[in-house]
Amino acid sequence: MGSARARYLVFFQYLGTEFNGVAAVRGAQRAVGVQNFLEEAAERLNSVEPVKFTISSRTDAGVHALSNAAHLDVQRRNGLPPFSAEVLAEALNTHLRHPAIRVVQAFRVPDDFHARFAATSRTYLYRLATGCPRPGQLSLFERNLCWVLRSDSLDVTAMQEAAGHLLGTHDFSAFQSAGSPSGSPVRTLRQVSVSPSPTSPFVLPEESRKVQFWSLEFESQSFLYRQVRRMTAVLVAVGLGALAPTQVKAILESRDPLGKYQQQVAPAHGLFLKSVLYGDLGKSCPPAGHRVQKHLSPH
Structure with a gap:
């Protein structure tokens, strides 16, 4: 039987x-x-x-x-x-x-x-750390869990303004890496946020006064290949003052994945698939x- x-x-x-x-x-x-x-x-x-x-x-x-x-x-x-x-x-x-x-x-x-x-929704979380001049100075327990930026601060207000240009339904070709199996590059980004994170429990008290963690979250039904890591790299460039928020809109509308800033890909170890709904x-x-x-x- x-x-x-x-x-x-x-x-x-x-x-x-x-x-x-x-x-x-x-x-x-x-x-x-x-x-x-x-x-x-x-x-x-x-x-x-x-x-x-x-x-x-x-x-x-x-x-x-x-x-x-x-x-x-x-x-x-x-x-x-x-x-x-x-x-x-x-x-x-x-x-x-x-x-x-x-x-x-x-x-x-x-x-x-x-x-x-x-699946109707996927959310990715990207973690950043500032206030740590060299990656080797960060707690051992955080090194593979965030992108350590060689900066003491980020212009989060500018990053949030830039992120607003990415919200909605767009052709995200400018943020797509070669090798994507997807047919259409059109996606709908439902949510993107940039915010400070609580102090990590894995950072010693004397270090936590200097080190600040940041979270970027992106929600869509689906994403293009490496889209989140490319968008993160561009938003970080804005936070560091290398790009103006309005330039992110221009990058998006260019549909060109080979531009100077959109070619950058944030390191893999800072990225988490947070949820599939x-x-x-x-x-x-x-x-x-x-x-x-x-x-x-x-x-």
């Missing part, structure tokens, strides 16, 4: 420092992606067919995720009933062989659910702010 295939939506997080991005690296290369470890853990589920993770949001080498998402199919052997979502999440975490990856939550979803195409599906899931269907039960 065969058993039915069950599809799950899982939310997971990772520190991206040691990975070649989230996507699996196939073949004999030494580099590995987060997906490699997730699928290796899923082998222990003893599914009839090998379990493949369909990732919602691709992230580059060194980029982190507070919450990414993926769907996967599991078909148990010998007519056994499907795993509950809680058991699935616990099993994956038990068999994960890398300490920098964690499955946060799982849900049963319909067989036609697609983690990438069903499935907003039209109903309620919010407390642990990481995900919205999923009302009828999607963890059981």
Whole structure:
């Protein structure tokens, strides 16, 4: 007697420092992606067919995720009933062989659910640090989690004004890196913010008087390849006085990705995928702010 295939939506997080991005690296290369470890853990589920993770949001080498998402199919052997979502999440975490990856939550979803195409919102967070003349002076625990600027301050008011030019629906060709698989460069940026962050608990008290952290957040249904890191680099140029806010509008309207400032790409290690939302599906899931269907039960 065969058993039915069950599809799950899982939310997971990772520190991206040691990975070649989230996507699996196939073949004999030494580099590995987060997906490699997730699928290796899923082998222990003893599914009839090998379990493949369909990732919602691709992230580059060194980029982190507070919450990414993926769907996967599991078909148990010998007519056994499907795993509950809680058991699935616990099993994956038990068999994960890398300490920098964690499955946060799982849900049963319909067989036609697609983690990438069903997402209605993605939010990225970029962290900056000022007041630290040399990167080596920053706390060890923050070095791979933010971009250290060789400046004591940022003109945040100018950055916020510049960010306003990016809001809305535009052709973002000027902020797209070569190699993007996307067809149209038109995207709708729903939110962009620039704000000071609380003092890091990983910075010693005597250092915290000098070091200031800043957060940039970007929300859209989807982004072009490296769009967030390119927009961040331009906004930082504004904050450092190298660009006027009105020049950001001119860069956007130029649709030219090869200009002096829009060619700059902020370092990967300051970037976090903060959340992936499935907003039209109903309620919010407390642990990481995900919205999923009302009828999607963890059981």
